[in-house]
Amino acid sequence: MNSKQNNSNFLMGMLALAVSFPIIVVCSAWFFPGTELWGHFLENLLPELIVSTFILLLGVGIGVSLLGTVLAYLVVMVEFPGRQWLEWALFLPFAIPAYVLAFVYLGVFDYSGYAQVWLREYTGMPGFDIRAGSWAIILTFVLVFYPYVYMMARASFKRQKIQMIEAGKMLGAKSFYVFWKISVPLARPAIAAGLLVTLMETLADFGVVSLFNYSTFTTAIYSAWGDFRSIEVAAQLASLLVLIAFFLIYFEKKARGKAKYYSSDISHIRPYQATGITGWIVFLFVFGIFMLSFAMPMLQLIIWSFEKYAEEISQEYSNYFSSTGILTVSATILTVTVATVLALPSRRKAESKALQLLIRFSTLGYALPGSVMAVGLLYGVQNISLVSIQLGGSSINHILFGSVALLLFAYISRFMAIAYNSASASSDQIKPVFEQSARLLGSSRMRLIREVYIPMMTPGILAGGLLVAVDIMKELPATYLLRPFGWDTLAIRVFELSSEGLYDRAAIPALIMVFLGAIIMLLFIRLDSERY
């Protein structure tokens, strides 16, 4: 039995190592000598970039935590007009790719956008450059990423014991005090988990920051690569992102602490009623967020689409559809399967710090810019080929480059964080007593996994899977570099058109993507409502 346990640890370790492969390749760039480029960057670029990246992370972090938590609290704890549909509608912005939201916002709110033109005309107010400073880009990121925190915090609030809140109320605590001193501390691990994902994605973003021409760490990475043609320095810089992500995970763990706050019973009673004018104010706030983050951008995309529909729609679209569909479905299944294996509870795993660390490491691909990770993967394959040639074999480059297999591998590595977090959140709730009693009854580990763990983890696994699916569908840089011939996806089409400045035509594939993403989110919501 002992050796079996070791086997399963070994298997998990190998799997985590495989997932970490591109991350390891990127980090190994430090073995190459640095160039004089570092001197130029340290003097001219990095001081400013570190400050602006920090401001961005801080702003986005505070913003999504506040917005996500407050919205989740309102829909779970307060009864107000429209609450029922808004509770679901607030998930939808997740279906919009961040760079699409950015080009819509710039089109509407920048100096030449209609919002400002209208303001100038009717109020005489002077125009302004929304790309100056950092507030507008922070707001954009907050509006596109708040669903991560909202989703997690909402699930957590749903599980809070209503009695504690009732007790607080009976003891005369003001509602804000109950929110701040009871509910939020209890939801802290969930909020931190949503925040972590947001910050990793913000760190790795290239699309939104280039549209706003805002400089972050990724600017230096692409400058090293694109301007100075040094892929080594680019990888070295990128590996610093991995380091930052590692610290973030560490802090998240700290925030979570050892405590498990979950209770298993879910209550549908809402402790607060917002009626009359208060109710409408709450409604207006929540509805406003929904309008700004989803309805308005959708409307803009539809307006643009109408103008260019005939020009853009072609037979190619059936191809974009099928590539997007096949890649999304198969990569999601693979990612979720690997994540589930890594997240299975086991006593041995709980005891092995090294294994836990390795598994955590394997989720860091999310913080790497997609194209850096993809090139890392190509270099990794190249290294294997070199070893294989050394051993008298042949190169495998031509088999793997441009194969769906390599692309799927890239997706697994890149989105492991989302699938793993979700799967492990549900496996953390499985009490160790199951393992003990199963052992006592002489049941095998396989049987335990099949009959106890998997069914108990299924909701978490599926929820993670749907989120991963939306993310894969939106993925651009890795797909762009690694895809086989003819496997253009909708995301690629959006990019090819928008990067030529043809935003109105790009709106069509973008709209289709949002539509598909919304269907996936609806599935997620169905699943979620069955759970509660």
Add this chain to the structure above:
Amino acid sequence: MEYKVNKKVSIFSILVISILSTSFSASVMAASDDSLTVYSTRKEHLIKPLFDAFTNKTGIKVKYLTGKGGALIERIKLEGKRTKADLFMTVDAGNLWYAATQNLFQPVNSETIKNNIPNHLRDPANLWTGLSVRARTIIYSTDRVSPDELSTYQDLANQQWKGRLCLRTSKKVYTKSLVSSLIHHDGLEKTTEVVRGWVDNLAATPHAEDVHIMTSILAGQCDVGIVNSYYFGRMQAEEPNVALKLFWANQDSTGTHVNISGAGVTKHSKNPEDAIKLLEFLSSVEAQKIYVGLNKEYPASQKIKADNLIALWGDFNQDKMNLSVAGKNQADSVSLMQREGYK
């Protein structure tokens, strides 16, 4: 319930295995047919009509893979001798120059191409050739600027343009190549002064796209900017009376900076003869007409006239600096812009 889960799992695994196996076999099989393969950073909607015309004429099929410059170059490098790419096609002379330094191309000695495309638009060692030309020049508001006030790129650094200038980000390759050409003509020191003046004169954070520069001028955020000619061409095709005009910069000195899109035959092409045929076709009058019609660019070929619309903008003197210089100076140009805080 348990049975159901297992059944689902097995269906999933069958699906995944079949996808994996087809993907492997597809990639192996793809290596063995006699069509041409092009890796391109020029977008699909701009290249497909050209390849269709070539296939119609010669019967040779063309497959293509679009992507980002730096990443595609790495891919070709790593694919090495087994690369499927016969032709690498990209925009900006700096990118072509870099691909050449990475040993991606083989020299092509084609009289047809030499006859069609002028010298300064081709690599001195015949590794690549330009196929379409875009001028990067000054654009101004016809409401607020008179053409008498305009003269050179360098002049936009002067005090009179304070708060009136819009530029594209220094991260875009077209900006880098323009500044590279200024370094070539004026030297590092003088160009530093010019870039510093530009940054001082900016009315807004540098824009991500040339299109945004034009809409910003129309909205009154700024009065002048620098854009690639075809962006204006596209806008004018949709709105003929738009209150913007192009001004040919540096006519009395070095000529207006031009850039190209171009291509070269890859070093490890399996089918160099057909690849050269494709390249020759792309330089021919027939293909050059498609280039010009699709994207409002200037032909690289000396043998045809520009599209009616862009012919109305008038003739201008091109900067005759050999475009490989744009590539050579690129690192200097980026360092300079980063030092001067040109974002």
